[in-house]
Amino acid sequence: MKKFLLIVLITMTHFVVSGQYKEKTYLLVHGAWHGAWCWNKVIPFMSNKGYKVIAIDLPSHGKDTTNPNTVSFADYVKKVTAAALQVEGEVILVGHSMGGTVISQAAEVLGKAKVFKLVYLDAFLPRNGESVSSIARMIESSLPKDSTRLTIGSGLIVSDDRKTSLFKPDIADILFYHDCSKADKEFAHQNLSKQSFAPLGTPVSVSDTVYGMIPKVYILCTDSKDLDKSILPTRVSCEKVIKIKSSHSPFFSQPRKLAKLLMGL
Numbered sequence: 145m146k147k148f149l150l151i152v153l154i155t156m157t158h159f160v161v162s163g164q165y166k167e168k169t170y171l172l173v174h175g176a177w178h179g180a181w182c183w184n185k186v187i188p189f190m191s192n193k194g195y196k197v198i199a200i201d202l203p204s205h206g207k208d209t210t211n212p213n214t215v216s217f218a219d220y221v222k223k224v225t226a227a228a229l230q231v232e233g234e235v236i237l238v239g240h241s242m243g244g245t246v247i248s249q250a251a252e253v254l255g256k257a258k259v260f261k262l263v264y265l266d267a268f269l270p271r272n273g274e275s276v277s278s279i280a281r282m283i284e285s286s287l288p289k290d291s292t293r294l295t296i297g298s299g300l301i302v303s304d305d306r307k308t309s310l311f312k313p314d315i316a317d318i319l320f321y322h323d324c325s326k327a328d329k330e331f332a333h334q335n336l337s338k339q340s341f342a343p344l345g346t347p348v349s350v351s352d353t354v355y356g357m358i359p360k361v362y363i364l365c366t367d368s369k370d371l372d373k374s375i376l377p378t379r380v381s382c383e384k385v386i387k388i389k390s391s392h393s394p395f396f397s398q399p400r401k402l403a404k405l406l407m408g409l
Contacts, residue, residue: 166196167233168196168234168236170198170236170238170406171198171199171236172197173239174206175239176276176339177205177311177339178240178332178336179202179207180201181331182396183199184199185395185396186399186402189400189403195407198227200223200224201223202219202224202243202246204340205337212308213305213308216340216343217245217246220343221250221253224246224247225250229254235258235259236261236262236263237262239264240265240395241268242268242276244270245275245276247264248348251355252348252349256354256358260358261359261360261409263362263406264363264376264377266363266373272350275347276343276344278347280296283373283375284371294369296370296371299311299312300312307342308339309341313332313333316332319369319370320332320370320391322367323391323397324393324396324397325397328397359383360377360380360381360383362384364377364387365389366388366389367391368390368391369392370392
């Protein structure tokens with residue numbers, strides 16, 4: 145009888161632990177030039193397992209029709225905070241690339257009671273006062289000088305008023321999607337949108353007492369070609385650093401594995 149009760153207890157404990165995040169909502173935030181569409185292959189794997197998942201379009205991205213010339217970093221943050229407050233209970237904010245700074249600032253606004261965890265998918269993980277642009281410059285300055293290496297700048301098509309940019313599809317294939325299928329690359333080409341420069345240059349304003357106290361997980365894409373972000377989780381405390389051998393876009397190339405990582409945090 146005691147052995148039977150022990151087995152039942154172990155089974156129940158496993159069930160509770162393995163499903164511990166099912167009552168929380170994963171809020172997925174895309175990176176620059178992208179939209180909620182980049183998560184299309186990941187969401188079904190998670191929702192079919194009973195997890196609550198929402199992917200949003202930041203202003204001027206995807207199906208959001210805001211004029212990119214007028215978009216600010218504050219607009220991005222407001223979109224995330226509004227989406228988080230529309231759901232019951234705690235949220236797990238997941239930011240890809242540029243989305244890392246957005247979820248960081250949103251977490252500072254929402255607070256510890258609302259944000260259970262921050263997840264950075266090969267994302268810009270900022271200290272107070274840093275922006276996407278400043279972090280990128282910091283990383284670039286630490287790399288060996290190589291005039292033949294492709295950079296994000298080499299992929300930009302800058303607007304005449306220098307407020308926005310588009311990304312060249314052929315360069316995106318090299319820097320973002322080198323291990324992705326032809327179909328996924330073509331899908332991305334059709335959906336990449338204009339990116340406002342303003343949110344990239346705006347520094348976050350975060351505190352040790354709020355942002356600093358929210359648990360963070362970093363998922364490092366070790367085969368990413370855009371920027372080597374391995375230094376970032378060494379500068380800001382993370383409870384866990386997970387490595388995945390993929391390009392900057394595992395939501396395309398390894399959606400099942402990425403979903404499994406998110407569910408197993």
